[in-house]
Structures are given as C-alpha cells and as structure tokens.
Amino acid sequence: MGKIICIANQKGGVGKTTTAVNLAACLAEKGKRTLLADLDPQGNATSGLGIRAGKRTVYEALLGECTLESTLEKTRQPGLTLCPGDIRLAGAELELANLSRREYRLRAALESVRSQYDFILIDCPPSLGLLTVNALTAAQTILIPIQCEYYALEGVTALLNTVQRVRHGLNPALEIEGVLLTMLDGRTNLGLQVVAEVKKHFKRQVFKTTVPRNVRLGEAPSHGLPIHLYDSRSTGAEAYRALAAEVIANNR
8 A cells, every 4th residue: 555645834935846756756656556646726747737727627526526547647757646736726725615524535645556556745835724624634654845944844833743743633643754854055064054953853753864955956847848858967956865765664
C-alpha cells in the first residue's frame, strides 16, 4: 500500500508546491510509483507539471461525481501520475461542509488507487480549512516546508495545533514525516540562524537535506517541468534528489 504524505504549511511562499512537484518527480525517477494529488485551488502543481486540468479533477472526486482514478493524468516523468486540481477547488470548502463524513472524502477517494503506488503526495492549499483537514485525515504523515527567513516559525504553531486536533478526532496515526528547510542562502548569518532555530525546535524531525535558493527552481514551472528534467545539474535538482533518497531511506 502506498505511503501517503501531505505537504502542508498554511503560510504561503515557503516552497510547498515546489517541494510537492519535485519530490514526487524525484521519487518517480528513483523507480517509485508515485501519485501527486493537487489539492490547492491555485492548481500550481498541475500547471507546474505541464498539465491542463480537464473536466474531471480532484474536485469532482471529492464530491463523489467521479472516481479518483478517472481523473488521473500521466506526466512527462515516467512513473509519476497526477491527480489534477484547479480553481474549482475554491468552492469545495462550502460544498463539502454539507456532505456526510466531509473530512474523510479524500481518504475514501484515495483508497481505490492506493495499492497501485509506492508513494502518494498531497499538495495542500496555504490554509487550514477543510481541504487541508481532508489531506491530514487521509495522510499517514505530514511534511512541513519552512522557508529560511526571519519569520520562519510564524504560523507553524497553528499548523501543529491543527495536526493535534486531527490526531485526536480524525486520524490518530498521523505523524510528522519531517521538516524541510527551503530557500536557504548559506552565505548569510540569518539563514544559518534560522537553520539552528528550526533544528532546536524540531530536533531530529528536520531533514538533513536543505533546499537552497536557486533561480532554476523558479524557472522550471513555467516550462511545465520538474527541476531535474529542466536542469539536471542545478543545485535545486541535486537537493530534491537528495530529499527523495532521504524519504525512501526513512520509509524502508
């Protein structure tokens, strides 16, 4: 059965979608059958893989209008499949509110395909609403990207409180996969101070891999490619390959 990891942080601009797309692609590159579900109404994981969402997306699957399997799209990375999302998800919070077992809709949808994959990654919206709660309820673990900036830990307390509430009421088995430090500029004292602060706070839960600031990482989505297909030798590609190896090692 596939390991389900949601990638979440309600703070925007921390590298959440960049991590979802590139970790998923690098896991597939390493021979792991991987599914990426785009649960963000912005649909950036979908467009970042060069996919244009069709009539059937994760939105229709959540509402029970189609099976999740019928939404799936192949990507240019062999072994990586996408469950696309788009702006229709913006209305899902209101529509899900009136449905039975509203927090379990994504879990139920994923169960039908889970046996086909080694890893299932969920890209969450930058909020702690019902879509993110669905992801936390469906997942076994949560991966938290944190940007190496002055207010790095701002908002993380709220996320961890939500994780605790989900554990108590919806998904007792939910654990933290790890904390990923992103956009690190190792030349600055601030970057190194943030690394030390996050490691002090989360201790062994911090990944050994850090993702540096890298222009090529920012360019890749506009070409509809993950970083290792856009520029295989970039520091961004090296970082996400290392992260994929670390995730695989941690889940042996």
